Amino acid sequence: MPTLLFTFDASLTPLLPVAQRERPAARAWPEGATLKHAIETFGVPHTEVGAVHVDGHAALLDALLPARGAVAVAGVRAALPDAPLHFLCDAHLGATARLLRMAGFDTAYDNNYADATIEALADTEDWIVLSRDRELLKRRGIRRGAFIRAREPQAQMREIVARFRLAEAARPFSRCLECNAPLRPLSAEEAAASVPPRVRERQHLFSTCDVCRRVYWPGSHWARMNTSLARMLAPHSDDEVDADAVQGPLRQGGARL
Structure with a gap:
C-alpha cells in the first residue's frame, strides 16, 4: 500500500x-x-x-x-481562460451569475440544475463551473471550474474577476440579465412603441434582447450600477458596492416588445 x-x-x-x-x-x-x-x-x-x-x-x-x-x-495561477470563455453557476450563485452577465460574460444559470446536469453540460460544452460545493467540483466531467470562497455576491464577483483576469475582457451591459443573450442596438424609432413617453423624450440609446424582447436604456440607476460594476472589476478592489444597484432590476429598461 x-x-x-x-x-x-x-x-x-x-x-x-x-x-x-x-x-x-x-x-x-x-x-x-x-x-x-x-x-x-x-x-x-x-x-x-x-x-x-x-x-x-x-x-x-x-x-x-x-x-x-x-x-x-x-x-492554480490567476489567468484568463482559453476560449470558450463562458461560465456555469450552480444553484447557490444566482446573484453572482447576474453580476457576470452585467459585466458582459456568457453565464448559464438555472436553480433547478442538478449536479449531474451541471457535470454533463460542463463535459459536453466545456463550461467553466463556479460553485461553493467542493464535491460538485470533484466530478471528473468538470474539467474547468473554480471553488468560490467568498460568501457575498459582490465579493464573489471580485474573486472571480481576480481568479480569471476578467477585467480587460468585460463588456458591461452587453447581455440580457434575464436570458443571458447578447443585446443588439435598437434605434429610437424601433424602441418607440415599447418604452414610456417620458423615456422617448429623454433617451436616444436603446438595446434589445431578441430572446425575451426586453428593451434596455440608460435609466436612472445606470450610472450607479456602472460605478458599482467598475469597482468589482477593478484589480484588488475591496470597496463596498451598492447592493441595491447590482441586485435590483436593470433600469436600463425592462419593457417588452
Missing part, C-alpha cells in the same frame, strides 16, 4: 482539514489510487490544482500513486 507525504502551498491550505494545515500529511493509499483521488480526499477539488510534483518531478492528476515519495501540490 503506497505511503506518501503530501504538502500543499499557501493558497490551498485553507481548504485542508484544520489538523493538517500546519504540517505535511502522511497517508497510506490503496493500490490503483490516482493523484487526483488522493488530493481530493484532503478537500481540494482538482479545479484548484495548478501543478503537482512527485519527488520534484511534474506529474499528471490521472497518474497512479507511486509506492512512496513526497507530493507537492500547488494552486
Whole structure:
C-alpha cells in the first residue's frame, strides 16, 4: 500500500482539514489510487490544482500513486481562460451569475440544475463551473471550474474577476440579465412603441434582447450600477458596492416588445 507525504502551498491550505494545515500529511493509499483521488480526499477539488510534483518531478492528476515519495501540490495561477470563455453557476450563485452577465460574460444559470446536469453540460460544452460545493467540483466531467470562497455576491464577483483576469475582457451591459443573450442596438424609432413617453423624450440609446424582447436604456440607476460594476472589476478592489444597484432590476429598461 503506497505511503506518501503530501504538502500543499499557501493558497490551498485553507481548504485542508484544520489538523493538517500546519504540517505535511502522511497517508497510506490503496493500490490503483490516482493523484487526483488522493488530493481530493484532503478537500481540494482538482479545479484548484495548478501543478503537482512527485519527488520534484511534474506529474499528471490521472497518474497512479507511486509506492512512496513526497507530493507537492500547488494552486492554480490567476489567468484568463482559453476560449470558450463562458461560465456555469450552480444553484447557490444566482446573484453572482447576474453580476457576470452585467459585466458582459456568457453565464448559464438555472436553480433547478442538478449536479449531474451541471457535470454533463460542463463535459459536453466545456463550461467553466463556479460553485461553493467542493464535491460538485470533484466530478471528473468538470474539467474547468473554480471553488468560490467568498460568501457575498459582490465579493464573489471580485474573486472571480481576480481568479480569471476578467477585467480587460468585460463588456458591461452587453447581455440580457434575464436570458443571458447578447443585446443588439435598437434605434429610437424601433424602441418607440415599447418604452414610456417620458423615456422617448429623454433617451436616444436603446438595446434589445431578441430572446425575451426586453428593451434596455440608460435609466436612472445606470450610472450607479456602472460605478458599482467598475469597482468589482477593478484589480484588488475591496470597496463596498451598492447592493441595491447590482441586485435590483436593470433600469436600463425592462419593457417588452
